[in-house]
Amino acid sequence: xxxxxxxxxxxxxxxxxxxxxxxxxxxxxxxxxxxxxxxxxxxxxxxxxxxxxxxxxxxxxxxxxxxxxxxxxxxxxxxxxxxxxxxxxxxxxxxxxxxxxxxxxxxxxxxxxxxxxxxxxxxxxxxxxxxxxxxxxxxxxxxxxxxxxxxxxxxxxxxxxxxxxxxxxxxxxxxxxxxxxxxxxxxxxxxxxxxxxxxxxx
Numbered sequence: 001x002x003x004x005x006x007x008x009x010x011x012x013x014x015x016x017x018x019x020x021x022x023x024x025x026x027x028x029x030x031x032x033x034x035x036x037x038x039x040x041x042x043x044x045x046x047x048x049x050x051x052x053x054x055x056x057x058x059x060x061x062x063x064x065x066x067x068x069x070x071x072x073x074x075x076x077x078x079x080x081x082x083x084x085x086x087x088x089x090x091x092x093x094x095x096x097x098x099x100x101x102x103x104x105x106x107x108x109x110x111x112x113x114x115x116x117x118x119x120x121x122x123x124x125x126x127x128x129x130x131x132x133x134x135x136x137x138x139x140x141x142x143x144x145x146x147x148x149x150x151x152x153x154x155x156x157x158x159x160x161x162x163x164x165x166x167x168x169x170x171x172x173x174x175x176x177x178x179x180x181x182x183x184x185x186x187x188x189x190x191x192x193x194x195x196x197x198x199x200x201x202x
Contacts, residue, residue: 001072001074003185003186003187004185005071005072005073005074005180005185006073006074006076006185006186007073007074007075007076007098007099007179007180007183007185007186008076008078008096008097008098008099008183008186009075009076009077009078009097009098009099009100009101009129009179009183010077010078010079010080010090010093010094010097010099010100010101010121010126011023011077011078011079011080011100011101011103012080012090012094012100012101012102012103012117012118012120012121013102013103013104013105013113013114013117013133014104014105014108014110014111014112014113014114014117015113016105017103017104017105017108017111017114017133017134018103018105018133018134018166018167019079019080019103020079021133021166021167022101022103022131022133022164022166022172022175023061023077023079024166025166025169025172026063026075026077026172026175026176027061027063027077028169029169029172029173029176030063030064030065030075030176032061032062032063032064060076060077060078060079060096061076061077061079062074062075062076062077063075063076063077065176065179065180067176067177067180068177071180073179073180075176075179075180078093078096078097080093080094080117090117090120091120094120094121094123094124094126095124097124097126098126098127098183098184098185098186099126099127099128099129099179099182099183099184100117100121100126100127100128100129101129101131101175101179102114102117102118102121102128102129102130102131102149103131103133103166104130104131104132104133104145104148104149105132105133105134105145106132106133106134106135106137106140106141106142106145106163107134107137107139107140107141109141109144109145109148110145110148110149110151110152115152118152118153127182127183127184128155128156129162129175129178129179129182129183130149130156130159130161130162131161131162131163131164131175132145132146132149132161132162132163132164133164133165133166134165134166134167135163135164135165135170135171136165136167136168136170142163146161149161160178162174162175162178
């Protein structure tokens with residue numbers, strides 16, 4: 001795989017905003033896992049994670065994505081904890097990334113860990129891709145959530161904000177396309193992180 005076809009990225013969000021579910025859809029749509037192998041919160045394999053529906057440890061998985069432009073990309077996805085108690089795991093994940101999907105629940109809007117994880121991503125100089133999740137929920141407030149995201153900083157003032165349902169897969173293809181279009185390929189120390197991601201990948 002050529003260096004310019006590699007993307008290392010994390011998914012960051014407040015707890016319960018859908019990080020692990022989005023990771024499931026990405027793995028399904030890149031055919032990293034078969035329908036038979038697929039299950040809810042595939043990356044949350046610790047007993048406590050399955051029992052409580054939270055991510056405790058970061059997980060990395062290597063996906064191969066055939067883009068609409070005909071080029072195959074290597075997507076090294078890092079699924080990070082959202083709970084404040086596991087911010088160290090988030091920091092480790094972001095250090096190995098060159099981009100981050102900022103996922104926000106349309107029914108809850110921007111929350112405390114949304115802001116905290118965004119700050120960590122900025123400290124690591126990552127490119128941010130804003131995504132609103134759960135747009136299929138009857139309680140979704142999409143326009144309000146967009147305003148809250150744009151208020152987080154100047155980089156979001158005119159940025160495209162993607163709308164998805166990680167549960168149904170709606171809009172996930174557009175996010176997969178944006179990953180190779182928006183996130184940079186690894187360079188220097190981040191390229192070494194790509195090698196580390198490969199070794200960690202399931």
